[in-house]
Amino acid sequence: MKSIWFKGINKPEFNCLDSDCETDILIVGGGLAGILCAYMLDQSGADYILIEADKICCGVTADTTAKITAQHGLIYDKIISKYGIDYAREYYQFNSKAINTYRDLCEKYNCRFETKSAYVYSLHKSDDIENEINAYRTLGIPFETVTDTLLPFDIYKAIRMDNQGQINPLELLFKVSERLNIKENTKLINLSDNIAQTNHGRIRYRRAIITTHFPILNKHGLFSLKMYQHRSYVIALKNAQNVDGMYIDASEKGLSFRNCDDLLLLGGGSHRTGKKGGNYTELIRFAESHYPDATIETQYATQDCMTLDGMPYIGQYSRNTPELFVATGFNKWGFTSAMVAAEILCNTLKAEKRLDEKNQIFSPSGRIFHPQLAVNIFETAVNFITPTVPRCPHLGCALKYNKDEHSWDCPCHGSRFTESGKLINNPATDDKQF
Ligand SMILES: Cc1cc2nc3c(=O)[nH]c(=O)nc-3n(C[C@H](O)[C@H](O)[C@H](O)COP(=O)(O)OP(=O)(O)OC[C@H]3O[C@@H](n4cnc5c(N)ncnc54)[C@H](O)[C@@H]3O)c2cc1C
Known part of the structure; x- marks a missing residue:
């Protein structure tokens, strides 16, 4: 079934590539990450082309829950433990800035941006949530701890981060895409010697950004070792509840909540793709017991790329491919992460500089022993x-x-x-x- 985001939204149409061409920057993949990269490059006056194998936003982005927050579950204590306070602070700053960029973009394109608080909650007393609270204190991240929420069950504690947001992702991305140089139904078949072979001709490029969700070039980057995919399910409920916020369980197997107009989006049932999990059944059972009057308007499922350390891979595809870049591994927090990727990659490509792969916190190289x-x-x-x-x-x-x-x-x-x-x-x- 289709997600709720398509309702009442007009999708712009784009032709496929109709002849061989040349470009400075080739972007492969027209989901959230590719479109934001194209937008930033377009704003900077760069010469670029984005090719999409099918239709833009037909991939994972169509089936997301589109919470825009710098609160990515329990992440800050983990980053401090692995990489230290400076990296954790940088992670927060990059992601907070991304929220503001969404706010500005929504204003510019007349799209709805609803300011909401984000909550990560723990059902039981646990060191993990206490450690995360300490991490917020260490980093100076504004927060409140709460024990009472609008969720239909008791919790032990939640960390509330204010001034986050939620949007209809397709409303914004379709409007942003309208004037971009995009070719749909144009699939990358092979990249070699700065020539991209597509199903509709060849593109000579100087630099390329791969935003195909899971990177599709196996020769470089070891992404097949560094990433796996995790699947989650969403049911959109009518007559459920207004939870007035965006909630995620601190446990990987827990539930997520947000409203969209009169619907409650309930997410969960997650599992590694190809393995067994709670699936829709878990969500339906929860809805039956907590919202007996609710009905399911629609349901959908999708999956995201999970990295070894919970931070995305943004930067050079591998150490020995200075002309090839990637944005992937968003760990189900693709909105701010893709915006961060667009900013980092656009600045790098515009400035014609090499990324300092050693000191770049999102660098895909290294970060392997976990x-x-x-x-x-x-x-x-x-x-x-x-x-x-x-x-x-x-x-x-x-x-x-x-x-x-x-x-x-x-x-x-x-x-x-x-x-x-x-x-x-x-x-x-x-x-x-x-
Ligand atoms: C259930 C669920 C809920 C989520 N909710 C949130 C949330 O609330 N907040 C948040 O921040 N994140 C969330 N995420 C994560 C976020 O939705 C994703 O990280 C993001 O949408 C991924 O975008 P993408 O551009 O990388 O991938 P996609 O949207 O999949 O885009 C990749 C595109 O590349 C194209 N492509 C592939 N191969 C080729 C080729 N050979 N040639 C040309 N094009 C090609 C595909 O057709 C596709 O359109 C969620 C994820 C899941 C699974």
């Missing part, structure tokens, strides 16, 4: 030697049938296919022959 790396290697090894068919065309892992969504899903890196083999989610790049 416990999650062992989990990723283990999952890939197990599914690689599992003898069942069908296999994923990406790296050959055994696909698992997802009976809730009638798809074949890869537990290694999250590629997904319909029952007839049509590609739904990358990093696989082609349909599957069954």
